[in-house]
Amino acid sequence: MRPKVASFPAARLRRTRQSSAIRALVQENTLSVSDLIWPVFVRDGEGIEEPIESMPGVVRYSVDRVVEAAKQAHDLGIPVICLFPYTDAALKTEDCAEAWNPENLTNRATRAIKAAVPDIAVMTDVALDPYNINGHDGFVENGEIVNDRTVEALVKQALSQADAGADIIGPSDMMDGRIGAIRTALEAAGHQDTTLMSYSAKYASAFYGPFRDAVGASGALKGDKKTYQMDPGNGDEALRLVERDLQEGADMVMVKPGMPYLDICTRVKSTFGIPTFAYQVSGEYAMIKAAAQNGWIDGDKAMIESLLAFKRAGCDGILTYFAPDVAKALA
Template identity: 50%
Template structure:
């Protein structure tokens, strides 16, 4: 047969051949694991829409973190869930020195000093209206919110947070937080900015976990339109100009094109946020026997690395760490 063609299959002929030529790899060091902390004692509440994800009270937190560390995961991000009666119109609990995240951070850093603790810096979990800034006459005010976000970041850094991760999407929030941290003597604390954060339907289960559903309207005036691509580059550029050290793209799975655009444009660490809705869909399908959970999760995670992610913030971190360990 005198036909000329390429023999690509030669390089796929065995497991070892495929492993040798694999372009992208998932490592346990790539993961950030999210943890939700609630007030109270002896509390471990499973989030109904996120099987395997729990809210922990402080007295049970160290046991959870111990498991995370034993799996080789190097980073966690803490989300606070205050009591409903402690919420107010300006989210005081977000920047109080004895807020739930501040207490959790001090506790975790004392017990696990080498673990990287990232603090989510926002107001929505702490405001009685559920929005990420100050509200006046039904409008979310940008500039007055910046001072509170800076206060929140400084209080989290004082508590021992290694990285500040502001997620509010107010204009100028990185500038305000960078200035606040520097003036407080925390020039060494990096900012992991939720620079590219879309107003996505994939956040629903998270709002169950963090009890942060807006009490009116939505967040479309400050989070990005899912239809927009070039806007992501403008948002990322602004945050880098203002002092961000990492760029988060959120969500991840439906925004892999955006992740690649950002990675191609900017030479900084890119974080993929594998969000709650993405987690919940796979868990539901696996529970029904419709998909192979391990296979589909690992394929999804490697797609994020292929799209340009250096780091993956994911609720699958513990599961994936176990699977990676089993393969060794």
């Protein structure tokens, strides 16, 4: 039962806000560097840090440079780095075979990072869109994104990433049954300790545009992803998806995007009590950066405030492009 607050003037609720010392004492939620997962983009080449115009301050790294970025992240205390490939257009095909090539960008970067910085955890993305000539997360047959054939490919992709040394595998495709299929395959292949963070509640959102620029998928996508990503108007469906993925073997779950779906984060955490993460996606990042560059907001304060919102909503951690800047600010 909630205690009743005394009436004014016995209760002056401003008392606990009167100084920075007292505010710190009663702060309900805090942000730490251990809450952060840093998404980074990898491309072919050597000695490359290629700026992404729609994501100010974010670059595509060649494998040698992403290793240096991982070292810097580890020195800052960031526990996890998440890899997304910018695949050469010549390697994008209808059969998406590059997705499970042991020598693809993600797998080469994973091995290089784990060799140089073994204590940082590497997270990888399982979906076909970086390798698909159609830009979709699954195979396209007669205009339809097919489920079961896609799941078979996702299993091969996940196994190749686990073989390369990925610590956390993040299926982001939203196909039905993929968590159970991947978990079964990982167990059979001796990867019992590989963690699955399922993109369980991934919405068909307008906030992904800069990310598609970053991975080179903007021009490739034909149609939309509404037959497999969630309707932004739905909330109960997210809980059904999370429950299914947990039953199939997910260790952690994710809500994506982040700030427009804080209510979903809260519902997931309060309903299931499991490790819950949110992805502060490219559009969220770009809006804060663009407004700050125009002098409309204080970018550093908005950065911290936006991430505290995830902790207040119940998230255990956040994937954010701000991770290095936040780590420096919290140091």
